[in-house]
Amino acid sequence: MQIIGSFVSPYVRKVLACLELKQLTYEVDPITPFFGNDEFSRLSPLRRIPVLIDGDVTISDSSVICAYLDDAYPQRPLLPQGAAPRARARWLEEYADTRLGDLLVWGLFYQRVVRPLVWKEPADEQRVQQTLSEKLPRALDYLEGELPASGFLCGNLGLADVAIASFFRNAAYAGVEVDAARWPVTAGFIGRALDHPVFRKLAKYEAVQLRTDVAGRRQALLDAGAKLTAQTYGQREPRRGMMRL
Numbered sequence: 001m002q003i004i005g006s007f008v009s010p011y012v013r014k015v016l017a018c019l020e021l022k023q024l025t026y027e028v029d030p031i032t033p034f035f036g037n038d039e040f041s042r043l044s045p046l047r048r049i050p051v052l053i054d055g056d057v058t059i060s061d062s063s064v065i066c067a068y069l070d071d072a073y074p075q076r077p078l079l080p081q082g083a084a085p086r087a088r089a090r091w092l093e094e095y096a097d098t099r100l101g102d103l104l105v106w107g108l109f110y111q112r113v114v115r116p117l118v119w120k121e122p123a124d125e126q127r128v129q130q131t132l133s134e135k136l137p138r139a140l141d142y143l144e145g146e147l148p149a150s151g152f153l154c155g156n157l158g159l160a161d162v163a164i165a166s167f168f169r170n171a172a173y174a175g176v177e178v179d180a181a182r183w184p185v186t187a188g189f190i191g192r193a194l195d196h197p198v199f200r201k202l203a204k205y206e207a208v209q210l211r212t213d214v215a216g217r218r219q220a221l222l223d224a225g226a227k228l229t230a231q232t233y234g235q236r237e238p239r240r241g242m243m244r245l
């Protein structure tokens with residue numbers, strides 16, 4: 001199986017963590033979406049990552065990919081048993097992908113990390129401050145009532161836990177941590193999840209991805225032990241796609 005996508009994308013991290021939890025073997029083509037070539041546009045019509053290639057199956061969208069993984073490889077399921085717990089897990093995954101994505105990726109990580117690194121332009125600090133002071137606190141109030149004070153949402157680390165925790169890694173890369181005095185349950189949960197061996201393994205490659213440029217990245221990731229595809233759908237220059245700002 002191949003995954004096209006940067007190790008620092010929360011959506012890619014979610015899929016990689018699920019592959020790890022299911023103990024499936026995979027290789028990564030570690031491109032950022034903006035560096036995708038024409039073939040990437042064909043494989044990912046919205047020019048977004050992750051993309052999964054499994055034999056003759058090609059799928060975009062992290063949620064669809066994770067659902068495919070559970071259907072095609074049912075061992076070590078990512079969702080709990082029972083209609084209601086499964087629906088709740090799927091809702092929390094959706095909440096993470098949409099609301100936390102808007103706040104933690106587009107409001108923080110894109111501003112403070114992607115804009116300077118990829119586009120050589122400054123962050124929109126006004127948007128960052130509005131995210132931090134108004135929008136994010138409301139999301140954290142919600143999570144504080146939903147997350148468990150110990151363990152994970154459905155026993156072992158599963159899809160909903162992975163989806164939620166993954167976005168907070170990007171918040172940390174943007175210099176933002178959850179205030180444990182105000183949201184102790186959420187802060188504890190995020191700390192526990194990101195300390196899981198699956199996330200710790202991926203963090204090694206993320207560190208390499210963040211400190212290298214396109215030219216030197218492949219070799220540095222291989223040196224760190226990442227399993228990469230022989231082929232890349234990346235190119236040397238970024239191009240603005242359909243990204244949401």
Ligand SMILES: N[C@@H](CCC(=O)N[C@@H](CS)C(=O)NCC(=O)O)C(=O)O
Nearest residue numbers: 009011033048049061062241242243
């Ligand atoms: N709903 C998609 C969202 C994926 C997504 O937005 N990925 C970002 C990277 S973190 C991307 O590719 N952005 C490029 C763009 O929007 O142009 C999923 O769950 O996979």
